[in-house]
Amino acid sequence: MQLHQSSWIEVDAYLKTSKGIVVPIGSTEQHGPNGLLGTDALCPEVIAKRAGDEAGFLVGPTFNVGQAQHHLGFAGTISLRPSTMIAAIYDWTASLHRHGFEKIYWFNGHGGNIATITAAFSEIYADVSLKRTGANAAPVRCTLRNWWELSGVGELCRELFPVGEGSHATASEVSVTYAAFPDAIKRVEMSPKIAPTGPILDADDYRRRFPDGRIGSDPSQATPEKGERIIAAAARALAADYERFLASA
Secondary structure, eight states: BBBBSSHHHHHHHHHHHHHTTEEOOOOOOOOOOTTTTTTHHHHHHHHHHHHHHHHHOOOOBBBBBOOOOGGTTTTBBBBBOOOHHHHHHHHHHHHHHHTOOOOOEEEEGGGHHHHHHHHHHOOOOHHHHOOOOSSSOOEEEEEEEEGGGGGTTHHHHHHHOSSSSSBBHHHHHHHHHHHHOOOGGOOOOSSSOOOOOOOOOOOOHHHHHSTTOBSSSOOOOOOOOHHHHHHHHHHHHHHHHHHHHOOOO
């Protein structure tokens, strides 16, 4: 069930049975010569939709622009300042909490978002701590999970791509998008075959170090068949992890 494809009456009815929601969150940034700009938002979105359809939980609209300043040397990248992103996550959470959602599972597809999402949670909890009046209203609880850290997913990706998985524009994430959007498959010869590795600093430095956008990866290995295996495994793991979150105190 997709929140943005539902009526308010359907969401109101859902809240009578569950107080939880999964919100995919990612980024719009370059992903090398054959990766889609939306990869980091599309991966959690696709996996969450599959899991939500199979397990019957509600999935929110994707928060698809994040912390990507270091990718701004490449055309099409869009980035938020940390303060802007924190404010937006705070407002999304406050809006959902007003309607009765108490457990918000932020399902992340971009490593660069982690520190800012965690800081947003601190802002949310600080507000509750400083302004709470002693009412019996249930407080909101948030959690963050990166899709590649779900149980069994990392192991599968390493099995599928023992060499050249890398850390950005990876073969696994490009495979997920190819499985979901086969019309977007791009065949590009990588040179060098496996990209260099190094630190991530500002946008100009990144462009000098990683001229085609990849870090340590060879995403020419990506296939929709491998992507489908990753989606299926991640969707199962997500459903189980989300259930544990709902059951937690």
